[in-house]
Amino acid sequence: ETLVISSWAPPTHVLNAEAYPAFIKLLEEVTNGEVTAELKLGLAPPPAQADLVMDGAADITHIFHGYTPGRYPAAELAELPGYQGGAEALSGAYWRAYEKYLKDTGMHQEFKLLALVAHGPATLFSVDKVNDLAAIRGMKVRVPGGVGSEVMAELGATGIQVPANKVYETLSAKAADGVTLNIDARQGFNLNEVAPYMYEVPGGFYRGSFAILMNRAKWDSLSPEVQKAIDEKITGETLSRLWGKIWDESDSRVHDEIPADNLVSASTTDVEAFKAISDVVSQSVFAKVEAATGLDAMEVRDFIAEQTVAIESEK
Amino acid sequence: MKVLKPVLSLAGFAETGAMLVSALSLFAMMLLTLTDVTTRSLFSAPVYGGAEVTQILLATSVFLAMPSISLRDGHVSVDLFDFLFPERIRSLRDAVISTGVGVALTWPAVVLVHHAQRSMSYNETTLFLQIPVFWILYLIAAGVAASAALLILRGLVLLIDGPDGAVALNDGAGGAQS
Amino acid sequence: MIEALIGFSAVLVLVFLRTPIAFAMGIVGVAGYAAETNMTASLSLASRIIADTAQDYGLTVIPLFILMGMFVNQSGMSTEIYRVSHATLGHLRGGLALATILACGIFAALSGSSLATAATMSRVAIPEMRRHRYSDRLSTASIAAGGTLGILIPPSVALIIFGILTETSIASLFLAGVIPGLMGILFYMAAVRFVVWRDPAAGPAGPRSTWGERLRALTGVWTVLLLFVAVIGGLYGVFDFAPLNLTFSPTEAAGIGAAGTFLIALVRRRLTFRLLKTALFETARTSASLFAVLIGAWIFSNYINYVGMADQLLAMIKAADFPAMGVIFLIVGVYLILGCVFESLSMMLLTVPVFYPLVAELGFDLVWFGIVVVVVTEISLITPPVGMNVFVLKGIVRDVPTAEIFRGVTPFWVADIARLLLIVLIPGLSLMLVAR
């Protein structure tokens, strides 16, 4: 059985170059070669991917929750700034929170959910050097949707909304002064050419939330043995952390390549100032999530934070 | 033709209405881009949600002009091999193709309605202005459905009136230029 | 591979039965994808493509540039462009034909369409050339050929569509078209000189303009220059200085161009409410037909992508140890043959989804390939038996037989082939202006 994976990231992006191949390798291993998968790029734009898999035009995809505002309110909890840990730790914690809280809200119940992933701390890449938090006020920043958009709005930036694959062109046309993305996006989207400077806060401006989804009927069509093997050895925390780990490694490789002159880390006062902003955004997200799902949002956030630290320390 | 006359005049009326909205959307799109660039340069503040509005205007402009070109043979096509067909056969061929394509097009129209309903159930909105996405999908579905209906109508006119029908229909034509 | 070939043949059969190209590609794409997966999946994907294409911000360039072209036609700028070209070159042997080529090149810098360039310039240039007893062959052919520059010299609807289909930067494609476009002007001028060298009576020299006349003519085109600088210059950052700090995206450049031309036409009192309505309606209809074809091409190209045609072709080429440049020459050969019978845009939309993944995998620059495709498309516009630019001329100059125009076009066609060879063999001609 060959499953079809639809991916919307650029061909050289770490997800296509490393994360999916690692997943396919795992799939072949645990099913003794009975199930494999192939990657199809660019079948449809990013926001269409979930529907694509739901209708069976592809079997598996990853979606970015922020592209479809309003549809996955609980996902914003994983995107909040301030979690202390890399993508692997947060993704593992995210999955644990799913098992404990989010599952009951019916999140992704129409799919076979394979993993939940949160990328590393998002930073600000800019055309001109940004030295402090105050400089962000008035900037035109390409925002991703979800928490990242709210944080930038709170910082006083004007949000520019274009899909991720148009980021390069938007910056080179000076339609935006900067973009907020996770670190390895610098390489994935060739940002070093158009937005060479980076400003970072500890824990990031936000963490992007993703899900790896599989078509329900396709899953049901697999033999019970294969399902069992996949569920025991891939689905859930394993795959979530595997992707997180690959992403962490890619982030740190790219971080090392950035010239010191191009990199600014937030000062102590700015870290404090950002904490206040992050609290404002968190409160608004809590209210939104509670209204939409009935969850005790702060409890979930605290659980994710605690599990992130736990996984980070046991690594 | 007699039977179709009321249908045709109704279609022509709806076509004109749709074209007016389409033209206005196009003009608004031009003015919005101008405003956006001006305020961006002078006040360093682009129009809030400008790109979203532009996208909606684009969908409106394009999909409300689609029915008109469907009725009046405005789609890009190759008439290179027309000389192989006698005139009467030619209009029969065009009638069959137009009807067939129209019938086929009802399918995505229905699927688009499903997508719109689905989007409504997800509470999907645009990022900045929080405009419900299902409205846009319904509008596109309507444009596709109207195009399907007019392609079928064109097929019927060609079937009943032959080549004269084509001449009558194409009076308001305007196709692609490259 | 075999699936893709069946699909492609099915599209051709439908197209020859005069099915609109959009629907031929869309129906075959949906059916093919359904055969690989299932009907629900295939229709869902097709519907998503319809909905997403309709709202694609990057595609707003298409209606906006077309609208700009409509307003340019109504604003009377073509007359001024012709006047200045005439004042500069009219005194040479074949000078009016040379001026026509130059005017077409300048007009092409405002208009994205070859047919519009040919149609507009013929209304201005044909009466002048007839008055000076130019042969019908030379006068019609110089416009038919010069008009093709409309899709090579930026802005260009053909390059925009190539950019969208292949996800290549439109700004880079526009820039890459400049030198091949200027080469086009020079090569066509050489063709004119060749014609009058063989037959001096075909294009007698006109009276020499005084410097005063030339200067006056030049001041007449300042709006044209202003527009070009604002639109194309803006795209490449000529306003990127304080306090403006403006660089346009292609969409913005198109919007500024349309709005600017609208204002010019308005100020000159060229624009009646009726003309405005015509311009908007025609633009909306033309855009709708282009969007329909784009959606169809996208659905079809998704199917071709799904069955992995490019990979298989590539494997075959590698296995046969076939040189990469040989592949390009084969592709160009296919285009020249298709160019005999196809209308330009149809040819691009049918073939680019099939060819570009292969060309990219072979390691060629897609910007360069875009220019090659547009130049062969230009050639198709004047290649018999179906040369759309020739037909446009025929529509306006009704008393010249089509065959006569095609005969006159021959030297220009030869010049085009020479230019095509240079562009294919020396990618630098296209790429040298494009920053990497």
Ligand code: NA
């Ligand atoms: Na042009």
Ligand code: NA
């Ligand atoms: Na031709």
